[in-house]
Amino acid sequence: MERIDLAVSTVIFALRPEPHRDLMTLRLPLVRRIREPYEGRWALPGGLLSPDRDLESSARATLVRTTGLTPRYLEQLYAFGGLDRSAVETGRVVSIVYWALVHADEVAQAIDSDNVEWFAVDDLPELAFDHRTIVDYAVWRLRNKMEYSRIAHGFLGETFTLAQLRQVHEAVRGSALDPANFRRQILASDAIEDTGRRLTGTSHRPPRLYRYNTAVQLADHGPLTPSKEQA
């Protein structure tokens, strides 16, 4: 029987403040391919499924190796298995794709290498294989399928200001929100609560810090137990 290989890849999203823009940009890291097919093209971090790892821990291991990232939030996105997605040279590959949201402090730990670069999702280079389709699908899921509160939790730390939370929403939407309306709606929703603390810094009126009301689990796996093996 013809061999079908199984790969695990990950779309990793992070938000980056831009010096000359109001909105942060939604970015993802890509890895430059150093061999054929598609040598020199950018691709999602990934690799063949390790025989001794489950799917999630294989995704994590590849991420550490290629980008240095260990995202706290990692969830299965979709399996891609079309007949036309692989190059003739490599034979058929089915890719199980994960997606991750990383905080700014996690991005700072990424490997600094010529072969890893962060790109804005609305300004991507030409990608290898069908990775552009995969990225488009992941961006669509991020924008449409997750509740905003959970998205924010993936990008922010345990506590955050209302302005930080609004900036996450704005970056994922790709457009600005009215601060007063946002404030009214988010406080009315009971999704977050005041920690009683304020952001420490130089301001003489430091903003309040909020946290999620309940222990919101970003990835709701239902009856599935998330992978116990964490890289």
Place this chain on the structure above:
Amino acid sequence: MERIDLAVSTVIFALRPEPHRDLMTLRLPLVRRIREPYEGRWALPGGLLSPDRDLESSARATLVRTTGLTPRYLEQLYAFGGLDRSAVETGRVVSIVYWALVHADEVAQAIDSDNVEWFAVDDLPELAFDHRTIVDYAVWRLRNKMEYSRIAHGFLGETFTLAQLRQVHEAVRGSALDPANFRRQILASDAIEDTGRRLTGTSHRPPRLYRYNTAVQLADHGPLTPSKEQA
């Protein structure tokens, strides 16, 4: 490198009226295994990924072969790839699982065989492999993740009465709904519209037939094109 096999399986849901109960039951077909491992146990319909088919058409081909079913609604559910899920005899298998909703008239076309049987989801036999975990996850997704209107669309035809729609909601919830409240809420939601026609039958006051307001696509694939190859 150690070989990892790739299987495609499907959880198929249908609703069945019960003569002595008000609620319909949520049911799924299982196939009796005719070889080791787990010979004699019930399992989800599935098989190894065909080298010449994409994931969805492989799921469809297996469904036709094992159950005779060709569901209109079929969507990818999750990929299961834990290290402990396979039997030692078969080596490691990663399963990409689809789920399907079928109408009563589709169920009527199912293969009549000693090795295929429909079970109520709350009264399942012992299943092979980790298929119980997979079924539990699929039931959880059905109950929690899909909008009710879309669930109904998967189980009903193009037009339906309010009573039929309520019965679908009740069966998936597993509990009865107040007919007057249900009627008020569903009509207020603008999800459905009156077709102007009535159910033909013996009643002297036949109930109105409704349809969805817009062409609601049950599986919203976003930028992904659904498989063109349909078995």
